[in-house]
Amino acid sequence: MAQNGNFCLARSPHSTLPLAILGGTFNPVHVGHLLMAETALQQFALEQILWVPSYCPVYKSAPDLLSFEHRTEMLRRAIASHPQFILSTIEQTQPHPVYAVDTFLALQSQYPDCSWSWILGLDAFRSLPRWYHYQELVPRCRWLVAPRWPQADQLEEIAEPNVGERSSQPHPFSLSATCQQVAKQLAQASINLTWHLLDMPRLDISSSLIRRYCRDRRSIRYLVPEPVRLYIHEHQLYQN
Ligand SMILES: Nc1ncnc2c1ncn2[C@@H]1O[C@H](COP(=O)(O)OP(=O)(O)OP(=O)(O)O)[C@@H](O)[C@H]1O
Ligand SMILES: O=C(O)c1ccc[n+]([C@@H]2O[C@H](COP(=O)([O-])O)[C@@H](O)[C@H]2O)c1
Numbered sequence: 001m002a003q004n005g006n007f008c009l010a011r012s013p014h015s016t017l018p019l020a021i022l023g024g025t026f027n028p029v030h031v032g033h034l035l036m037a038e039t040a041l042q043q044f045a046l047e048q049i050l051w052v053p054s055y056c057p058v059y060k061s062a063p064d065l066l067s068f069e070h071r072t073e074m075l076r077r078a079i080a081s082h083p084q085f086i087l088s089t090i091e092q093t094q095p096h097p098v099y100a101v102d103t104f105l106a107l108q109s110q111y112p113d114c115s116w117s118w119i120l121g122l123d124a125f126r127s128l129p130r131w132y133h134y135q136e137l138v139p140r141c142r143w144l145v146a147p148r149w150p151q152a153d154q155l156e157e158i159a160e161p162n163v164g165e166r167s168s169q170p171h172p173f174s175l176s177a178t179c180q181q182v183a184k185q186l187a188q189a190s191i192n193l194t195w196h197l198l199d200m201p202r203l204d205i206s207s208s209l210i211r212r213y214c215r216d217r218r219s220i221r222y223l224v225p226e227p228v229r230l231y232i233h234e235h236q237l238y239q240n
Contacts, residue, residue, distance in 0.1 A: 018045065020117040020144065021107065023052040023100060025060055025207065026071050028232065029078045030224045032121075032205040036146035039200040040119045041084055044144065048084050049119070050107060051075055055091040055098060064211055064238060068092060077227035099132035104140065117142040122178065123150065125195070129185045138186060143195040147175050147202045214238035 022037055037049050053072050057065075072089060079085035090106055091098045100118075108116070118141040125145045128134055175197060183193045205223055213220050215238060220229055232238065 016113050016115045017047050017111075018117065019111060019114045020044075020046050020049045020119050021052055021104065021141075022049055022119040023054065023103065025057050025062070025065070026051075026053045026075050027062060027064075027066055027207045028071065028074045028210055028224060028228055028237075030205050030207060030210055030228075031222070032146075032148075032203040034078065034225065035200055035203060036119055036121070036198055037085060039146070039198045040117065040144045043199055044117060044142075044196070046084070046117065048086050050086050050088045050111075051079060052088045052091060052103060052107075055094070056096060058097040058099075062208075062211075066237060070235065070237065074228045074231050077231060078225045080227070101131070101133045101137040104137055108140075115142075116140060117144050119144045119146065119198075121146045121148040122175065123148055125179065126182060128182055128193075129189075134186075135189065135191055138191050138193055141194075143193065144198055145179055145195055146198045146200060149202055149204055211238045215240070 020040055022033070022040075024033065026033065037051070040046060041049060053068065053075055054060075055068050068089075072087070076087050079087060088107065090110070091103055094102055094106060104116070104118075108114075120143070122145055125143060128138065128143070131137065179195055179197065183195060186193045210220050210223055213223070214232060220232065224232070
């Protein structure tokens with residue numbers, strides 16, 4: 001296990017190209033996603049980030065899941081101005097159901113001679129020991145974890161009295177202790193996990209929140225990139 005908060009880790013001239021995957025449902029993409037990608041890019045001197053929208057997420061049920069086309073189009077517009085952000089629609093062409101390990105192996109053959117990181121939020125990281133064939137995936141990537149407040153129903157599970165980074169809250173918890181628990185769980189299965197915390201503020205923003213604001217006819221300006229807000233408005237998305 002490794003952890004540090006260094007910025008721009010030096011790259012030797014002989015090292016492989018450092019790429020990262022940021023997978024998600026992106027229903028819709030929001031500024032939390034963009035901040036985690038930008039932080040990872042800078043903190044770990046990544047060459048590019050591949051944004052990989054899930055075609056049909058089997059592990060996530062959202063009654064208001066938009067079509068792949070809508071979610072991908074919003075993502076395309078959100079990252080268009082960033083030269084190091086690349087959209088990959090690879091999951092559209094893979095046999096179903098698509099799991100992260102399949103996506104990773106497909107991308108690895110598409111981009112040979114690269115070193116790989118996977119960017120994800122703390123909630124997704126905590127579920128890593130339950131991912132399909134995680135034994136094959138975990139050791140092949142470096143895991144870059146964006147801090148995120150746990151959902152109310154998860155607080156009891158991970159609360160650590162006396163460790164509080166948010167001590168005024170009823171269930172304080174430590175980000176790094178939570179990550180270490182995941183590493184420990186995987187170590188028990190003899191799986192080596194390399195993880196780092198992203199050095200960014202926690203943004204209490206989620207796609208569910210954006211969808212709720214749209215349903216409630218509240219403004220989503222500054223919560224999503226402007227082209228995404230305009231696209232949602234133009235197509236009257238998430239209204240019901
Ligand atoms: N505000 C955030 N802070 C840190 N990580 C985030 C944040 N929002 C999303 N992520 C992470 O980005 C990845 C893709 O997330 P996803 O597209 O499912 O968005 P979401 O906001 O979690 O969606 P939903 O609210 O519908 O569950 C996941 O690893 C998730 O943990
Ligand atoms: O492969 C799995 O079993 C698996 C289970 C849960 C999540 N994932 C991956 O986690 C990423 C974020 O997923 P989500 O549900 O937060 O949108 C996405 O790239 C998924 O492929 C993968």
